Amino acid sequence: MAPIAAFGQVESPFKQGVREFSIAGSGASDESFDNTGFSTSFSLGQFFTDSLEGSIRQDFTYADVSGEDDFRGSTRLGVDYHFGTGRLVPFLGGTVGFLYGDNVDEQFIAGPEGGLKFFLNSTTFAFAQLEYQILFDDDDDDGRFVYGIGLGMTF
Secondary structure, three states: OHHHHHHHOOOOOOOOOOEEEEEEEEEEEOOOOOOEEEEEEEEEEEEOOOOEEEEEEEEEEEEEEOOEEEEEEEEEEEEEEEOOOOOEEEEEEEEEEEEEEOOOOOEEEEEEEEEEEEEOOOOEEEEEEEEEEEEOOOOOOOEEEEEEEEEEEEO
């Protein structure tokens, strides 16, 4: 009985006008810290209806490999539709934006995304998200997957 109750006791606070902030990050280094990299993502959104959210997102990636610095970023606008109001809320949507930085072709990007938000209490959630970005300036049909796990809050 406890596992069923754990998924149904907290109702998601998504209502028209509610705002949301989320953050995700990761990092890696070799044992001597000669090669290090980290990535972080921020998102700020607002609900236009009880289910439809618009957001602006900023991603940063930094790598120091063999003394060479590499910085990349992307800025995107997104729209997501949230399904349900329980503790576990799936969402689907899309983004459009711009990719820029060192050693990368600066270009427009867009694509679909989806994920899950799991509410820890009435305002705080953990999330997992997967996005596919179509790279518009590439000569071939390649894109890239962007995925993240993080925490968010509504206010």
